Amino acid sequence: MSLNRIKSQLLLRLLFKAAWVRKDRAFTALVSVAVVATIATAALTIYSDLEGKLSREFRGFGANVLVSKTSGALTAGELADIRKTIGNTGEIVPVAYAIATETTSNARIVVGGADVDKLRKLNSSWSFSNAGQGSALVGARVDETITHGADLQLSFGKTSAVIKPAGFFHSGSDDDSRVYIPLDDFVRLTGVQPNTALVRVEGKPLEIQAVISRLSAALPDVEVKPVRQITQAQTAVVGKTRSVVLASSAVVVVLIMLCMVATFTGSVLERRKDFAVMKALGASNRTVNFLFASEAALLALTGSSAGYVLGCGIAFWIGKANFDAAILPQPLLLFPVLLGSVVLALIASTAPLRLLQQIQPAGILRGE
Amino acid sequence: MFLRLLFESFRRQKRRKSVALLAIALGMSIATAMIAVGNDIGDKINQELRSLGANLVITPIEDTLDVNIGGVNLKPASEGAFINEQELIKIKGIFWGHNIKGYAPFLNAPQKIQTRTGQIDAELIGTYFAQPLHYGKDQFTTGIRSVNPWWKVEGAWPPDYGDFPEQLPPDVLAGIKLAQQAGLSVGDQIEIGGRKLRISGILNSGGEEDQSIVAPLHIAQKLLGQPNAVRRVTVSALTKPEDAFARKDPDKMSPAVRDRWYCSPYANSIAYQLREVLPNVRVEQIRQVEQNQGKVLSRVSGLMLLLTLAALLAAALAVSAAMAATILERRQEVGLMKSLGAGNSAVASLFLTEAGLLALTGGLIGFLAGAALAHRIGQSIFGSAIVVHPVVLAVVLCAAVIVTFIGSAGAVRKAMHFDPAVVLRGDA
Numbered sequence: 001m002s003l004n005r006i007k008s009q010l011l012l013r014l015l016f017k018a019a020w021v022r023k024d025r026a027f028t029a030l031v032s033v034a035v036v037a038t039i040a041t042a043a044l045t046i047y048s049d050l051e052g053k054l055s056r057e058f059r060g061f062g063a064n065v066l067v068s069k070t071s072g073a074l075t076a077g078e079l080a081d082i083r084k085t086i087g088n089t090g091e092i093v094p095v096a097y098a099i100a101t102e103t104t105s106n107a108r109i110v111v112g113g114a115d116v117d118k119l120r121k122l123n124s125s126w127s128f129s130n131a132g133q134g135s136a137l138v139g140a141r142v143d144e145t146i147t148h149g150a151d152l153q154l155s156f157g158k159t160s161a162v163i164k165p166a167g168f169f170h171s172g173s174d175d176d177s178r179v180y181i182p183l184d185d186f187v188r189l190t191g192v193q194p195n196t197a198l199v200r201v202e203g204k205p206l207e208i209q210a211v212i213s214r215l216s217a218a219l220p221d222v223e224v225k226p227v228r229q230i231t232q233a234q235t236a237v238v239g240k241t242r243s244v245v246l247a248s249s250a251v252v253v254v255l256i257m258l259c260m261v262a263t264f265t266g267s268v269l270e271r272r273k274d275f276a277v278m279k280a281l282g283a284s285n286r287t288v289n290f291l292f293a294s295e296a297a298l299l300a301l302t303g304s305s306a307g308y309v310l311g312c313g314i315a316f317w318i319g320k321a322n323f324d325a326a327i328l329p330q331p332l333l334l335f336p337v338l339l340g341s342v343v344l345a346l347i348a349s350t351a352p353l354r355l356l357q358q359i360q361p362a363g364i365l366r367g368e
Numbered sequence: 369m370f371l372r373l374l375f376e377s378f379r380r381q382k383r384r385k386s387v388a389l390l391a392i393a394l395g396m397s398i399a400t401a402m403i404a405v406g407n408d409i410g411d412k413i414n415q416e417l418r419s420l421g422a423n424l425v426i427t428p429i430e431d432t433l434d435v436n437i438g439g440v441n442l443k444p445a446s447e448g449a450f451i452n453e454q455e456l457i458k459i460k461g462i463f464w465g466h467n468i469k470g471y472a473p474f475l476n477a478p479q480k481i482q483t484r485t486g487q488i489d490a491e492l493i494g495t496y497f498a499q500p501l502h503y504g505k506d507q508f509t510t511g512i513r514s515v516n517p518w519w520k521v522e523g524a525w526p527p528d529y530g531d532f533p534e535q536l537p538p539d540v541l542a543g544i545k546l547a548q549q550a551g552l553s554v555g556d557q558i559e560i561g562g563r564k565l566r567i568s569g570i571l572n573s574g575g576e577e578d579q580s581i582v583a584p585l586h587i588a589q590k591l592l593g594q595p596n597a598v599r600r601v602t603v604s605a606l607t608k609p610e611d612a613f614a615r616k617d618p619d620k621m622s623p624a625v626r627d628r629w630y631c632s633p634y635a636n637s638i639a640y641q642l643r644e645v646l647p648n649v650r651v652e653q654i655r656q657v658e659q660n661q662g663k664v665l666s667r668v669s670g671l672m673l674l675l676t677l678a679a680l681l682a683a684a685l686a687v688s689a690a691m692a693a694t695i696l697e698r699r700q701e702v703g704l705m706k707s708l709g710a711g712n713s714a715v716a717s718l719f720l721t722e723a724g725l726l727a728l729t730g731g732l733i734g735f736l737a738g739a740a741l742a743h744r745i746g747q748s749i750f751g752s753a754i755v756v757h758p759v760v761l762a763v764v765l766c767a768a769v770i771v772t773f774i775g776s777a778g779a780v781r782k783a784m785h786f787d788p789a790v791v792l793r794g795d796a
Binding site: 024025028029031032035036038039042043046050054057058060061062068097099107108109110123125126127140141142145146170171172173174176177196225226227228229230232233236237240241243244245247248249251252255256258259260262263265266267269270314318321322323 | 394395401405413416420424436573663670674679689692741749
């Protein structure tokens with residue numbers, strides 16, 4: 001058997017025995033590394049997905065872009081362009097407006113023509129109550145002041161129609177004074193085509209900005225207006241939440257790392273006697289360093305692998321519990337987490353050795 | 369004797385004790401910072417969400433329907449009902465008055481506007497910009513500048529006049545689209561109903577107001593000949609996200625339940641209180657804002673709560689591991705004490721007292737450091753401090769003692785199980 005082979009076998013035995021004989025010591029070190037890796041993985045995984053997850057919550061605000069034409073109606077080509085630009089996740093609802101007179105009360109009402117189901121889906125924050133088999137959505141104030149649940153008798157000048165409500169809605173906006181009927185009926189009654197489109201662009205704040213610029217560039221004759229309070233609030237809330245998560249995660253990760261380093265350093269310092277015996281038996285500083293370092297690296301690697309898996313699990317669960325959508329593991333984080341843990345463990349375990357090297361082994365063994 | 373043992377243990381094992389102390393202090397500063405941030409994040413994000421604008425709207429019950437298409441108002445100025453401006457101050461007097469961040473009254477009507485080059489039809493909107501008001505001893509400023517923070521003005525905001533100034537023409541804002549259409553710029557004079565007005569700024573609101581003249585409320589009331597009249601008031605209130613309880617009808621509740629409902633800052637209960645102080649109005653949630661901000665708010669708070677829990681758990685584990693590590697190394701001491709005749713309880717009480725002292729000191733240091741960190745996070749992200757409630761100190765100290773005891777107890781018990789002779793020989 002070659003000398004090298006014996007040496008490496010001895011090293012393995014030393015490593016294994018060091019961990020096995022003092023299982024509790026190895027275990028506490030393992031736990032402290034695993035805790036750091038877990039919290040770092042969980043925080044970074046959540047942070048990387050936070051913008052997307054939180055932006056999704058702004059879907060409920062409905063249209064965040066208004067597209068309108070000052071003269072004439074939006075053409076089929078223009079609508080197709082908008083659809084193409086906003087992609088599959090967005091929504092577009094073309095709307096036309098006209099003023100009608102309710103003949104029984106002689107009140108003037110703004111009537112909108114739109115795909116009623118889509119409009120309802122877009123404005124999910126409105127509260128709807130179903131009324132019956134009709135086709136129109138009637139605003140709460142129209143119902144309260146004029147119809148009281150009955151059908152509407154609308155006259156558009158030359159044409160007139162009886163509109164049966166499908167539902168009533170509360171919005172808290174001007175829409176409460178309006179009635180929405182299916183677009184086909186509207187066009188038949190008024191001859192007016194939609195000149196406005198309510199558009200909901202989905203995505204992160206910057207992506208929404210990009211879509212708005214693309215829309216403006218693609219449709220020069222059309223006015224594209226972001227609903228500024230929604231886009232601004234989204235930018236502010238998403239940005240600040242990200243900053244808070246980042247800052248607090250950084251605080252937690254850094255402090256808990258220090259905590260781990262303290263634990264590690266402490267337990268190495270406690271092993272002065274091991275260190276002195278090795279030196280007394282003739283081990284060089286390098287060998288001792290190597291031995292302590294490989295022990296620390298092995299522990300760190302095991303602890304951080306477990307921590308990574310646990311951290312991914314925690315992030316996944318937080319996503320499920322809070323956003324109803326899992327936050328998926330980021331494989332890219334595995335390497336930095338493992339490397340970071342090993343480097344930290346190496347620093348924490350070899351730095352105190354330098355202190356010990358200044359003391360004579362005999363002194364340590366005597367208990368000084 | 370016990371005290372001396374305790375004292376000597378700290379004096380002779382400074383290094384070991386400082387490692388443990390450091391670990392506890394670090395763990396507890398995590399706990400303090402995360403509890404403080406997690407606790408305050410709801411309020412902070414709620415403030416950010418006020419940039420969505422008002423979440424409640426007040427209109428007269430007798431009002432006729434709005435006839436408004438694409439920013440053009442077709443409802444005549446005389447039609448419909450009004451709210452008395454003098455009554456609006458009562459908004460601040462409701463139970464949740466402190467949660468009312470601001471309100472803005474509106475009076476609007478289509479007008480003919482005389483410019484240098486000709487006449488143009490546009491909407492005249494009267495509102496508060498930043499009107500100083502008194503309610504009892506309280507002084508506050510309210511108006512569109514705080515309620516609709518996304519309104520931008522190029523030039524200067526007009527002052528809120530108390531009355532129509534007779535010498536100089538009063539300042540108003542011109543919407544950016546109207547200004548482009550009519551060739552208006554800052555400093556120009558216009559005329560409405562024979563009265564001269566000066567344009568002090570160009571308004572860019574991103575909304576329908578861009579086609580209007582926006583004037584101080586009292587100027588608009590004078591121009592329209594409707595003193596004290598207000599058509600609509602938007603209110604920006606800090607509210608609690610709506611839940612099933614919030615949607616219940618207060619008139620069908622038992623008095624105790626109704627009190628609980630009334631004393632929760634739901635949009636519905638604030639609306640109810642507004643209806644109590646302002647007769648003959650309807651108060652409606654601006655659902656697009658109110659419903660969604662609650663959702664966003666609960667998501668952000670929920671996220672921080674879960675992150676705080678994870679961090680607390682991690683801190684507890686890290687502190688426990690550190691404590692266990694330091695005690696495990698002291699089994700020779702345990703052996704020595706036991707061979708000199710100390711009972712298990714004597715050994716345990718010495719170790720646990722040490723742990724308790726460390727926990728209290730570490731907890732206090734950690735609390736101070738954590739509070740400073742939370743303060744820093746609040747200042748740098750939200751521009752306002754995150755205040756750490758003194759109760760957190762008690763919580764953190766308790767947590768520190770519990771966590772160090774848990775960490776130490778296992779290790780102490782283990783150390784006591786060994787035969788002293790074996791430990792002292794170094795075989796364990």
